[in-house]
Amino acid sequence: MEQELLIKRIEEKDPKAFDVLYENYSKSLFGVIYNIVKNEEIAEEILQDVFIKIWDKAATYSPSKGRIFTWMLNIARNAAIDKTRSKDFNKDKKNLSSENFVDILNAHDNLNEQVDAIGISKYVKKLKETCKSIIELLYFKGFTQKEASEELNIPIGTVKTRNRNCIANLREMLLN
Structure with missing residues (x-):
């Protein structure tokens, strides 16, 4: 349907x-x-x-x-x-x-187990390691951007930029 x-x-x-x-x-x-x-x-x-x-x-x-x-x-x-x-x-x-x-x-x-749960494993595996860690924390572990910033020991602005870029990369892969 x-x-x-x-x-x-x-x-x-x-x-x-x-x-x-x-x-x-x-x-x-x-x-x-x-x-x-x-x-x-x-x-x-x-x-x-x-x-x-x-x-x-x-x-x-x-x-x-x-x-x-x-x-x-x-x-x-x-x-x-x-x-x-x-x-x-x-x-x-x-x-x-x-x-x-x-x-x-x-x-x-394991991130691979987590992304299998929603069927995008093959796409996430193609992302850079920095993208995998951002996506894992923000989308699969439920971290806020501030919490991800603290966990990864990087500025919150970097988390926001990487998240935006990584999601854009993932979206591009899904649409192609």
Whole structure:
């Protein structure tokens, strides 16, 4: 089903179209959410919330601003980041046992695994190492630009410029 027709049918509240959308995109969106929150149960809750937002806000999607997947990815990413910044999430994280920290550090630490979750692995692999690190921090680990600047020990302006250039390179690869 063509993506624009699919989103139009969702806008019209067609449950079959929603089923198709969920079937096609839930695993990829879950992967992105999980890579940010590092908790399967929380990621599942966020995924449900994301699809409710997609259902409710389908009319706000504009094909001129990008693909449906990009629009949904932004909703998912923002929801996951919002969750990590919530008081409840931070309180729960403080109560984790040390065993959970080992799991968190070992789980999905590989950029190649992370980008496979949304199907762009072959494109990200072609980027320069500086681009890979920026994309990993900002888009897969949910860092803010300021946090990425501190992590990479480079000025925030450099992070912004590299991010803009790397995304432009990735976009160019995807369109060609």
